[in-house]
Amino acid sequence: MGEQLRHIARMTLRPHITVQVIPYELGAHVGLNGNQLLMEFQRQRSIVYLEHRRAGTFLDDPADTSPFVESVASLTKAALSPRESTDLIAACAKKMEERHVADH
Numbered sequence: 381m382g383e384q385l386r387h388i389a390r391m392t393l394r395p396h397i398t399v400q401v402i403p404y405e406l407g408a409h410v411g412l413n414g415n416q417l418l419m420e421f422q423r424q425r426s427i428v429y430l431e432h433r434r435a436g437t438f439l440d441d442p443a444d445t446s447p448f449v450e451s452v453a454s455l456t457k458a459a460l461s462p463r464e465s466t467d468l469i470a471a472c473a474k475k476m477e478e479r480h481v482a483d484h
Contacts, residue, residue, distance in 0.1 A: 382480065385473035392466045400459035401468055409458065410451040418445075418452050 392399050402411060417429040428439040428448045439445050460468060 382473040382476035385469050385476070389466050389469045389473065392462065398462050399465050399469070400456060400462055401465040402455060402459045406458055409455065411455050416448055418448055420449075 388399060391397050402409060415431040417431075419427045419429070421427075425440060425442060426445045426449055428445045430437050430439065439448075459465065
């Protein structure tokens with residue numbers, strides 16, 4: 381798992397990828413409501429893909445997508461900054477790797 385976290389940290393070096401961690405201390409938030417993917421385009425309205433246990437669906441009507449656009453803005457504001465998030469991920473990876481070495 382440490383290597384998986386290191387991979388996520390490496391991916392943050394790519395210009396089109398942003399990773400932000402929502403602190404556990406924040407408690408319950410809208411991001412826990414299930415998987416969702418928000419796709420935003422310059423020349424087309426936003427599309428939301430919702431994936432559930434047995435099905436998935438796309439939403440493209442602005443009345444349906446606007447709550448998801450708003451929740452992403454809210455979550456982004458509540459999350460650690462990209463730099464703080466990367467630092468936290470790297471620290472967790474290091475801790476896991478140290479435990480693994482100690483166990484063997």
